[in-house]
Amino acid sequence: MAGFGQTVRSERARLDPLILALLVILWAGLAVFVLYPLARLLAAVFAADGSASLENLAKVFRSATTRKALVNSLVLAGAVAVSGTFWGYLFAFSVTRIPLPKAFRWFLRGVVVLPFVSPPFTSSIALTLALGPGGLLLRLFRVPDFNLYGFPGTWVAETLTYFPIAFLALSAILEAIDPNLEEAAASLGGSRWRVFRTVTLPLSAPGIANAFLLLFGASLTDFATPLVMAGHTFPVLTTQAYLQITGMYDLRGGATISFVLLLPALLVYLLQQSWVERKSQVTVTGRVGPRSAPRGAGLIAGILVLSAVSALTLFILFLYSIIFLGSFVKVWGVDHGLTLKNYAYVFTVGWKAIRDTVLIAVAATVLGTVLAALTGSLSARREVPFRKALGFVSLLNYILPGTVVGIAYVIAFNSGPLVLTGTMTILVALCVFRYDAVGIRSTEAALRQIDPSLEEASYSLGAGRATTFFRVTLPLVAPAVAAGARYLFVVSMTAISATIFLVSVRWSLLTVRILECVTELLFAEAAAFSVVLILIVFLASGAILLLLRLVVPQSSGGLRRS
Amino acid sequence: MSLGISLHQLSKRFARGKEAVSAVDGISLDVEAKEMVAFLGPSGSGKTTILRIIAGFERPTEGRVLIGGQDVTDLEANARGIGFIFQNYALFPHMTVFDNVAYGLRAKRVPAGEIPRKVAEILEMVGLKGVEKRFPNQLSGGEQQRVALARVFVLDPRVLLMDEPLANLDASLRTRMLAEIRRLQRHLGTTCIYVTHDQKEALTLADRVAVLNRGRLEQVGTPLELYEAPQNLFVADFIGQANLLRGVVKAVSADSAEISVCGRSLRVRRGRIETLKSGDAAGIAVRPSAVSLGAAREAFLQGRVESRIFAGDRMEYEIEVEEGVLVRAYGALPGRGFVFSEGDPVGIHFDPGETMAFPL
Numbered sequence: 001m002a003g004f005g006q007t008v009r010s011e012r013a014r015l016d017p018l019i020l021a022l023l024v025i026l027w028a029g030l031a032v033f034v035l036y037p038l039a040r041l042l043a044a045v046f047a048a049d050g051s052a053s054l055e056n057l058a059k060v061f062r063s064a065t066t067r068k069a070l071v072n073s074l075v076l077a078g079a080v081a082v083s084g085t086f087w088g089y090l091f092a093f094s095v096t097r098i099p100l101p102k103a104f105r106w107f108l109r110g111v112v113v114l115p116f117v118s119p120p121f122t123s124s125i126a127l128t129l130a131l132g133p134g135g136l137l138l139r140l141f142r143v144p145d146f147n148l149y150g151f152p153g154t155w156v157a158e159t160l161t162y163f164p165i166a167f168l169a170l171s172a173i174l175e176a177i178d179p180n181l182e183e184a185a186a187s188l189g190g191s192r193w194r195v196f197r198t199v200t201l202p203l204s205a206p207g208i209a210n211a212f213l214l215l216f217g218a219s220l221t222d223f224a225t226p227l228v229m230a231g232h233t234f235p236v237l238t239t240q241a242y243l244q245i246t247g248m249y250d251l252r253g254g255a256t257i258s259f260v261l262l263l264p265a266l267l268v269y270l271l272q273q274s275w276v277e278r279k280s281q282v283t284v285t286g287r288v289g290p291r292s293a294p295r296g297a298g299l300i301a302g303i304l305v306l307s308a309v310s311a312l313t314l315f316i317l318f319l320y321s322i323i324f325l326g327s328f329v330k331v332w333g334v335d336h337g338l339t340l341k342n343y344a345y346v347f348t349v350g351w352k353a354i355r356d357t358v359l360i361a362v363a364a365t366v367l368g369t370v371l372a373a374l375t376g377s378l379s380a381r382r383e384v385p386f387r388k389a390l391g392f393v394s395l396l397n398y399i400l401p402g403t404v405v406g407i408a409y410v411i412a413f414n415s416g417p418l419v420l421t422g423t424m425t426i427l428v429a430l431c432v433f434r435y436d437a438v439g440i441r442s443t444e445a446a447l448r449q450i451d452p453s454l455e456e457a458s459y460s461l462g463a464g465r466a467t468t469f470f471r472v473t474l475p476l477v478a479p480a481v482a483a484g485a486r487y488l489f490v491v492s493m494t495a496i497s498a499t500i501f502l503v504s505v506r507w508s509l510l511t512v513r514i515l516e517c518v519t520e521l522l523f524a525e526a527a528a529f530s531v532v533l534i535l536i537v538f539l540a541s542g543a544i545l546l547l548l549r550l551v552v553p554q555s556s557g558g559l560r561r562s
Numbered sequence: 563m564s565l566g567i568s569l570h571q572l573s574k575r576f577a578r579g580k581e582a583v584s585a586v587d588g589i590s591l592d593v594e595a596k597e598m599v600a601f602l603g604p605s606g607s608g609k610t611t612i613l614r615i616i617a618g619f620e621r622p623t624e625g626r627v628l629i630g631g632q633d634v635t636d637l638e639a640n641a642r643g644i645g646f647i648f649q650n651y652a653l654f655p656h657m658t659v660f661d662n663v664a665y666g667l668r669a670k671r672v673p674a675g676e677i678p679r680k681v682a683e684i685l686e687m688v689g690l691k692g693v694e695k696r697f698p699n700q701l702s703g704g705e706q707q708r709v710a711l712a713r714v715f716v717l718d719p720r721v722l723l724m725d726e727p728l729a730n731l732d733a734s735l736r737t738r739m740l741a742e743i744r745r746l747q748r749h750l751g752t753t754c755i756y757v758t759h760d761q762k763e764a765l766t767l768a769d770r771v772a773v774l775n776r777g778r779l780e781q782v783g784t785p786l787e788l789y790e791a792p793q794n795l796f797v798a799d800f801i802g803q804a805n806l807l808r809g810v811v812k813a814v815s816a817d818s819a820e821i822s823v824c825g826r827s828l829r830v831r832r833g834r835i836e837t838l839k840s841g842d843a844a845g846i847a848v849r850p851s852a853v854s855l856g857a858a859r860e861a862f863l864q865g866r867v868e869s870r871i872f873a874g875d876r877m878e879y880e881i882e883v884e885e886g887v888l889v890r891a892y893g894a895l896p897g898r899g900f901v902f903s904e905g906d907p908v909g910i911h912f913d914p915g916e917t918m919a920f921p922l
Contacts, residue, residue, distance in 0.1 A: 453652035456619050459639035460646040461666035461717065471665070475656045552656055 022374055023384065029371070030393045032418070033433040037408035038396070044255045044411050056256040066257060069235040073220055074264065076154060076236060080219035083159045085211045087312060088166025089204075094309045096174040097200070098302050111313050112164045114320060117537045119494045119511050119530050120224035121518060123160040126319035127153060128228070129326050129523055134333035136322065149231035157225045160316065162218045166211035173207030174200075192298040206275060213272035220265050221401035223497035224511070228518055237261040238403045238497065245407065245501070255411060258404045265401045326527035342528035350513055350529060357510040358536065360424060361492035364431035365544075369485040372436045373477070376443025391440075398437035402497025405434055410501045422504035430499060431492040439484020446480035447473070475552045482548040489540050493533060564753045565630030565720045567593040567616065572625035574611050574777075585611045586622070587777035595630075598747055598754040599782075600764035602800070603774035609757045612774075613723050616755065617646045629721055640669070645719030645752070649726040651710040653698040659685070659709050660694035666717045684716040688746070704735045711743070715750060722747070722754040728763065740767060761801055765789075773797050793834065795920045798847040805853065805889045807846040808922070811838045819919055821846060824863055824884055833918030843922045852916030853891035855879070855902065861909020865889065867902045877901060881908055 048055040060066045091112060095105050115123065130137045131148045138146055177200065185195040223238040230236060237257055245254035330337045346354070378384050379391045397405050409430055413420040420426040450473065458468040496511040503512050510533050517526035574586040586608040593599045601609035614620045616627055618639030626635045634642050653662050663681045672680070685691055688708040698706055707727065714722060727743070728736045744767055747754050758764050764771045765785040773780040773788065773796070781793045785801075792798035799806055809823040818831045819838050823846055830846065838844055858864050865881040868888060877893040879902060889910060893901065902908055 451650065451652065453648045453650060454654060456617070456639065457646065457648060457652035457654075457713075458665070458669075459619075460617055460642075460644055461669055461713065462640050462643075463665070463669035464638075464640055467669055472654055 019378065019381075019384065023378065023390075026371075026375060026378065026390070029433070030390075033429045034393055034396050037405070037412035038400075040412040040416070041255055041259070041404065041408035044252050045259045056252060057259070060253060060256045060260065065235055066237075066240060066260070069237045069240045069257075070260060072151075072234055073236040073238070073261065076151065076158070076226075077216045077219040079155050080158045080162060081212045081216040083155070084163040084215040085166045085170075085208060087159065087163040088170050088211055089208065090305055090309050091163070091167045091312075092170035092174050094305055096171055098306065108309070108313065111316055112167050114316065115161050115164050117490055117494075117534060117541070119514055119533050120161070120222075120496055121228055121511070121514055121526070122323060122530055123157045123319060124153075124225050124228040125326075125514075125518060125523060125526055125530065126322045127157050127160075128518075129322050129332055129527075130319065136333075149229060150234040151230075153229040154226050154234065154236075157229050158219050158222055160319070161222075161225060162215050165214050165218060169211040169214060170204065170207045173204050177203050192301065210272060210275050213268050213275065217265055217268045217272065220268065221261070221403065221497065223403055223500070224515070227515065238401070241403050241407065242500065245410070251407070251411060255407050258401065258407045261401050262404050266399070269399050323527045323530055326524055327531045329524055332523045332527075342524045343532075345525050346528045346532055350510075350525075353508045353510050353513040354532065354536075356424075356507050357493060360427050360431065360507070360509070361489050361540075363424070363428045364435075364492045365485050365489040367428065368432040368436045368488045369439060369481060371432060372439030372484045372488075373443055373481050375436070376440045376481075377447055377477070379440070380444045380447040391444075394433075394440055395437045397434040402434070402495070405430065406498035406501035409498070421502070422506050424507050426502055427499060427507055427509075430502060431488070431495065434498060435488050435491045435495070436484070438487040439481060442480040442484050443477055446477040450476050478548060478552045482544055486541050486544050489544065490537050493537055493540075564595045564751050566595045566597075566753060567721060567755065568628040568631075569612070569616070570626045570628070572612065572615060572627070573623050574608070574615060574620065575623045584777050586615070589625075589777075589779050591772060591779065591782060593753060593755060595753050596751045598744075598756060598767060598769050600768035600771045601755060601757045601774055602759070602761060602764040602771050604759060604800075606776070607774040608777035609774050610725055613725055613755060613757050616721075617644050617723055618642050643717075643720045645714035645717060645722040647710050647714060647722070647724040647727045649729050651698075651706050653706055653709055653713075655698055658695050658697055659690070659701070662698070662709055663713045663716055666713065670717065680716055684712045687715070688712045688742075703731050704739065707731065707739055708742075711746065715746065715752075718750070719752060722752045724754065724756045726758055727756075728758075736763075743767070765801070771801075773800060775800075791832075792847070792918065795845040795847060795922070798833075798918055798920065802849060803890065804847040804849050807848070807887070807889075809844050809846050809919070811840050811842045811844050813840055814838050819844070821919055824887065826862055828862070828912065828917065829914055830917050830919040831914060832916070833920050835919060837921050838919060845920045845922045847918045847920070848889075848912050849916060850878070850890040850892050852913040853889060854911045854913065855881075855891055855893055856909045856911065858907040858909040861911060863889075863910040865908055865910055867904050867906045867908055870902065870904055879908075881910060883910065
């Protein structure tokens with residue numbers, strides 16, 4: 001007879017020694033490359049003359065330029081959030097609510113994705129070539145003098161760069177709204193406008209708020225665009241922190257300015273997260289059934305929306321073709337003769353930057369993918385201690401503005417126990433610990449979606465833990481891991497806001513070379529660099545997909561069932 | 563080789579907040595080798611939890627599981643030699659049918675040369691020749707079910723556990739698969755436990771049925787025993803249909819009890835007469851087939867036809883005998899007997915040989 005208590009067991013499985021070892025390694029990495037730099041940054045901001053003080057903060061706030069930069073940053077972020085959300089909604093509405101030919105829909109989605117795979121200056125350079133001094137459009141329309149630089153140029157360039165974020169957030173939520181709801185409203189006598197105003201718009205409100213906050217955060221922490229477009233008349237916090245360090249050699253001052261940036265950025269992030277937490281009414285129906293096609297927007301509204309969307313699409317394509325054409329001309333705006341010398345320049349003078357960048361991106365992608373797969377699967381397990389903390393700390397560098405992370409790395413690894421300045425290690429570590437967040441999250445989400453019965457089926461068929469992991473679990477999360485790897489590679493190639501503080505003579509980056517070309521007014525060379533970078537990103541992205549197909553042949557349709 | 567299963571005082575408690583919730587409460591049961599036993603009960607009755615404990619996916623809070631006399635309570639799931647069929651089939655979506663079926667053979671390190679032959683044999687047995695290279699999402703629901711069966715049967719399991727395997731199939735396919743499962747189980751002589759909430763499935767399939775309710779075993783028996791001699795009101799109601807009425811025991815003799823129902827006195831010979839005491843409340847169960855309808859006047863109870871449904875081979879009535887008390891009864895089809903209309907007064911008789919009484 002079984003006595004009470006004798007067979008009572010804890011639900012929590014014993015912690016595998018292997019898992020324990022992994023956890024120790026993981027936490028060590030996070031401590032060195034996430035917590036330690038942040039601690040050093042905070043120490044630099046809140047210490048003066050060896051004791052805790054607010055003197056540094058007071059000092060930067062005494063500067064009129066910093067105060068202006070704070071206001072400018074917030075105003076710009078607000079403006080970009082409004083315009084980007086507006087355009088994102090128009091595009092999302094067109095793709096999800098207006099009956100369009102499938103090919104055209106894919107075309108729109110493709111155009112929207114372009115900014116994601118481009119170096120951060122692409123829209124700035126293209127806008128400069130079109131509307132800057134001697135720009136194509138200005139000469140075409142014979143506008144004698146037009147000042148692009150300052151607020152308007154930065155605003156337009158950031159809107160073009162970041163509205164795709166709003167598009168993704170909004171098209172997801174518009175797609176989730178069942179057209180039946182709109183049909184129900186229409187059958188109850190609502191006109192198309194009334195249905196939109198009383199059903200579609202309120203149901204997409206959570207998405208709009210989410211998009212607004214995402215764009216606000218993106219613009220607030222953007223470094224590349226204001227550096228090229230804002231000029232001296234429109235200082236923002238990110239560029240001010242950079243100039244304080246590179247121009248004035250004032251690391252502490254730069255760190256303090258970046259801290260001023262950190263507070264609103266963190267606030268926006270927390271707001272956005274709480275919005276997402278509050279699940280919208282739209283997505284939770286859980287009913288899978290035939291859905292009717294969307295009803296469309298009505299003739300006049302449809303034409304208006306589509307014209308606006310088409311106009312912006314054409315403008316984006318125009319800007320990208322300027323970059324492409326610009327990379328083949330002798331001197332933009334002066335001598336439009338065709339030449340290959342820009343590419344010759346890129347592959348001779350710029351070769352080192354290309355090689356370094358690819359090397360760093362590949363190293364970061366390989367390391368980061370392994371790390372993301374491990375962290376994701378550890379934080380998805382219930383029995384792992386402090387798994388919430390693990391998840392949070394591994395996302396921390398991703399949440400913080402790039403400028404903050406870059407400066408924190410400079411402070412932490414220039415001096416002290418671990419000197420890494422000027423090495424490849426620090427650049428790879430930065431990319432891995434900052435951009436792994438996406439891979440970690442997607443791996444974790446994929447693991448949660450796998451029905452536990454699949455692993456149970458494997459056990460009951462006689463397979464052990466290792467076999468089950470390698471034959472069942474791993475292939476099923478591979479697509480999510482690969483998605484994380486693609487993201488990691490793309491951002492490692494295109495990152496600048498943090499990495500710019502860490503480049504050296506020994507290791508240079510493509511994005512930094514592009515920036516140098518822009519500041520030396522070598523726009524044709526900058527365009528050629530950009531084209532090469534975009535090509536590399538496309539090739540690598542394809543290679544990762546190919547690799548995935550080879551490893552898991554059925555991966556594309558794999559997660560649909562169960 | 564087929565083995566029997568013994569469950570000894572099996573209990574499983576979950577912590578829900580601060581409370582401990584009993585999902586399984588002291589279940590003891592012996593399943594013979596080659597026998598097919600159905601676990602039947604409403605959702606939340608603990609039937610799936612018991613199955614998962616036998617499979618080794620969950621550990622019991624108390625009690626032991628024996629397979630073929632060997633205590634397997636502390637054994638890992640992959641060391642138990644048990645076949646498990648999941649409600650959603652749990653086919654590996656990233657593997658072909660062949661790889662799904664070969665999965666267990668490879669885990670068992672069956673020589674690679676033998677695997678194709680074994681897989682082909684078992685696929686032929688379940689009627690799935692020629693789909694080896696397809697992926698699960700390219701198969702119909704019935705085909706997926708067959709793959710799930712093949713994947714388990716190819717290992718020649720000592721014991722087969724099935725968790726509502728037909729719940730995701732449409733009605734006609736379900737009937738076909740039911741026969742198929744029965745044929746395979748007989749043919750291979752595998753000991754089998756089959757979990758379902760569908761009494762028709764349980765009664766047609768199983769040698770014996772275990773009726774579960776709120777984690778407790780209400781009754782175990784052959785389908786006929788359960789139908790003919792339910793041991794309590796729950797089983798009487800759950801197996802087949804029954805009208806349940808509340809009464810008060812007037813007198814008890816050796817082989818019958820006199821119970822007052824709806825103001826009338828009724829003599830009952832079946833059920834748990836021996837447990838009734840005079841003055842106690844009692845539950846009366848009468849199957850609709852034991853209710854006869856007639857003229858209102860000299861009947862046992864009078865009522866009014868509340869609803870009438872044409873049910874194919876008969877008419878089904880609901881008759882209100884008291885405020886809020888409905889009695890279901892069957893009647894003849896039009897042209898073959900008298901048909902009542904809604905609102906008609908009607909008299910009701912209970913067949914005393916078919917009326918059962920249980921303590922409440």
